[in-house]
Amino acid sequence: MRKRPRDLPHVPGRQRGIALVMALTFLTILILTGTSAALNTSLQEHMAGNTRNRNLAFQAAEAALKDAEITLTTWRTSAFDGSVPGLRTYVATQANDSVYWGTTYDWTAAANYRTPTQTVAGVAEQPKYVVEKMPNNGATEYYRVTARGVGGEINAVVVLQALYTYTP
Numbered sequence: 001m002r003k004r005p006r007d008l009p010h011v012p013g014r015q016r017g018i019a020l021v022m023a024l025t026f027l028t029i030l031i032l033t034g035t036s037a038a039l040n041t042s043l044q045e046h047m048a049g050n051t052r053n054r055n056l057a058f059q060a061a062e063a064a065l066k067d068a069e070i071t072l073t074t075w076r077t078s079a080f081d082g083s084v085p086g087l088r089t090y091v092a093t094q095a096n097d098s099v100y101w102g103t104t105y106d107w108t109a110a111a112n113y114r115t116p117t118q119t120v121a122g123v124a125e126q127p128k129y130v131v132e133k134m135p136n137n138g139a140t141e142y143y144r145v146t147a148r149g150v151g152g153e154i155n156a157v158v159v160l161q162a163l164y165t166y167t168p
Contacts (some may be wrong), residue, residue: 053151057158060120060149064127065162067116068145075114076141076166080133086114090134090144101146101159105130113148125150134163141166 068075078084094100106112113128120127127149134142143164150157 050156053153053156054158055151056120056123057149057151057156058160060123060127060151061147061158061160062149063118063120064116064129064147064149065145065160067118068114068129068131068147068162069164071117072143072164072166075131076143080131082111085111086129087131087133090132096144096161098159101148101161102157107148120149122152123150124152124154124156139167141168 075084075087078087080087080089082088095104107128113130115126115128127147129145129147132144132146134144136142143166144161145164146159146161148157148159
């Protein structure tokens with residue numbers, strides 16, 4: 001005769017190990033989820049810091065462009081022969097790209113740039129700019145201003161350029 005399940009003797013030792021295995025499985029899943037969340041948070045914090053540094057560099061470069069615009073009437077009457085720091089004559093054969101202004105141009109020599117009259121807070125290095133006197137078109141004078149801003153860290157650099165005209 002076949003025994004029904006209720007008639008089988010109770011064996012308490014058979015199911016004790018499965019609870020431990022299940023607990024360890026869930027604990028492993030929780031650890032993996034927590035580690036993934038911590039790494040994701042760290043990555044997002046790093047990205048936010050980089051965005052802040054880039055924004056600071058952009059604002060510093062904009063401040064340099066604004067200073068160039070405000071002081072246009074002062075420096076436009078200066079000599080553009082290299083005798084005044086940051087004022088130079090336009091050279092048509094010279095490159096005007098990110099490689100030249102980012103790595104080739106010497107932003108460390110004080111004779112090569114001008115600095116804004118106002119300082120920018122929170123940046124690793126104050127902004128700088130270069131003014132190039134371009135050929136006139138009739139009575140209208142043209143000036144190309146290239147500004148370099150650095151963010152909160154030295155490796156966050158933004159270079160902006162603007163063309164200003166002046167008609168006396």
